[in-house]
Amino acid sequence: MTYTFMQTNARGAARAALACACLLASVELAAQGDFGMSAAPPIPGYEPSTDPRDFSGLWRSKPVPGSFLPFVLGGDLPFTDSAKARVEYAQRMAAEGTQLATPHIMCRPTGVNQAIGPIAPVYVLQNDEKMVFIVTDEIRDIRQVYFADEHPEDLEPSYGGHSIARWEGNTLLVDTIGYNGRGVLDNAVHSTQMHMTQRITKSADGRTLHIEITLNDPVTFTRPVTLEREWAWVNGQQPLEFDCEENPREDNFAGMVFEEEYLRPVCIQYEGEGEELSRVVCEQP
């Protein structure tokens, strides 16, 4: 969560305090059985549709029994030896107080993690061509899910992969492949072979999405992993904004271990005095 504190100026400090408070609130809410940001001002007048094929609106992940945050999967997953070694290494480094530079912390799209367990509200926009899952707060993530039977042949690998969907009755079947292998999954990364499927069904009252997620990645897991999540309808809220790259403060990177060259920061904000306050310096690669 280092990114939450990448703020420096007066307004940034206020935002950071807000983000911090919201994060703490989220943690508290999580403990109480409720996730998500509560700071966004409400917008009255929004009601959920009871159309089982209309997911548009605002949702947030319900708490997951036995899990601190909805994207934390736990250590008892059927990891392959290499993935298990990676997870244990990350846990050991964390226990020693060393921060590993992950794509998530270094402002890259979060891919699978965000799809499994967003900790901020998710806006869903929908039309005949596609459904888009949008998170603007706490992290910025856009997942476009196209209504189609097949993925394109010339798929360009990406952090978030490529998603298609079709209806099976009133259950939406989402199929995602095409990951670039840099996406984040809990305490580890996953491979380019990740294949995520989701079965999403809306409750009759329109207030809950039941989501079954299957992760199939033979490089990471010895067998497919299936998770269940529920998202609850949220009344309208003003979309807030999260700008991870805004203040690349020097102290955020101090002591951080960069195992991948691409994650090393290009621009660093140095704290000075007087007119030199918040000076950003970039070194072109």
Next chain:
Amino acid sequence: MRSGLNLLHGLLLAGVAGLACGDELGRDAFNGVWLIAEDTPALRTLDGELPPLLPEARALYEEHLRRRENGDTYFDRATWCAGVGLPRLLIANHPFEIMVDKRQVGFFFEWNRWVRLVDMSGEELEPYYPMSLGTATGAWQDDGSLVITTKGLMHETIMDHAGLPHSDELVMTETLRLIDADTLESHIRFEDPLTFSAPWETKVTYLRQHGARLKEDVCLDRIKQGLPPI
């Protein structure tokens, strides 16, 4: 009599053509990927003039011009991939997609995956705090156009690539109108009493990008490859 019929016919055709420009195309016709028609590195008024900057703002603008000319881009937060905000994303040479939904109109900007959600509830929303994309509310008009009012635009961003400054008081009102199925026109009005001596307007035209889909753009990865941030 023939000429009268011709006139009537002409009026009818004009009426149909008029409808086809707005109402008849319908709201869903706004859906799609759009790209600005002309390179617009610097915003100008409808008369092609420099916006009416107040002296202090003009001095800052000229400083930005000087610094960019000297290769110093640190006044421009695009340098380190921070959000460049509005209206700059609307005039950048990067495509964006509009998606019309019942509750919101989404603008998906390819540049670094920014998304703008325009609330269509009809509620007056006061900005919670200034943000790069501000707080936007929209309303469909009888003529088929979409009017979007954006407040709470944070002053740390610049309005265009050249470096036009603004304050947190900036209010941006866009009137988006389909000229035809593949041409979208936006009249944008700017009011910012701390920066400009009077409100001013500009016009931007976008062309539909048939068959295009937005790519996952990661600015930090791009500058790692030695490419420009924007």
